[in-house]
Amino acid sequence: MMAMLLRGDDGSEFELSLLEDPSLEGEEREGGLDPAGEDAPWTTISFRVATPNEEWAESAPCVNPFQVQNLLDWLEGVGSGKPEEADLELLEPELKFAVINDNGKSVTLRIGFHLDDRPEEFNVDAPTDAQFVDLKLTREQVRVAALELRRDLESRSENEMHLEEAPSREPVPGEPNDEAERGDELDDEIEGIVGR
Secondary structure, eight states: OOEEEEEOTTSOEEEEEEEEEGGGTTOOBTTBSOTTOSOOOEEEEEEEEEOSSOEEEEEEEEEOHHHHHHHHHHHHHHHHTOOSSSEEEETTTTEEEEEEEEOSSEEEEEEESOOTTOOGGGOOOOSSOOOEEEEEEEHHHHHHHHHHHHHHHHHHHHHHHHHHTOOOOOOOTTSOOSHHHHHHHHHHHHHHHHTO
8 A cells, every 4th residue: 555645744644545446336225326426446545644743534335436546636636826716625535726826836725624505415424623733744745645645546446457467569669568667667767756
């Protein structure tokens, strides 16, 4: 299991991990059908929060990978300084990501844990009374977190393809032809950002 980690300048952390739950694939569940209307595997998101005052972890099952892709796109936008929206909400788990301060090379992200007007079937009881954590981050840290999340999503996609025994195809010149090579490219990209 790989994890995306955001660590603020005060030591506060937000860590997010993805776990596939194939038992929920294509099934009805409490709260309705897959919102994308697809048989895509559902994902469990596990996250950990640590502040100078407390630490807790929570898991939320039944997240459609489309929501995770939205988070990835948003983080990439924040990392490049050009997010399409100032905030992003994930119904499952009950998370809201927002840019509350932008100083060019650094941003402050607020990650909220309780969404207002959330449908009752999506309520998750977080093991804390904290409403949010603020993380002051460099854009490089946000880009690295986005790359970590991308690597996790791509790894899961590769695993799904292997499970489905997808037909093989000829490699495209310049395209990584196996997941290890793509993983190495992402590692090099992360190292390039961190090593600056």
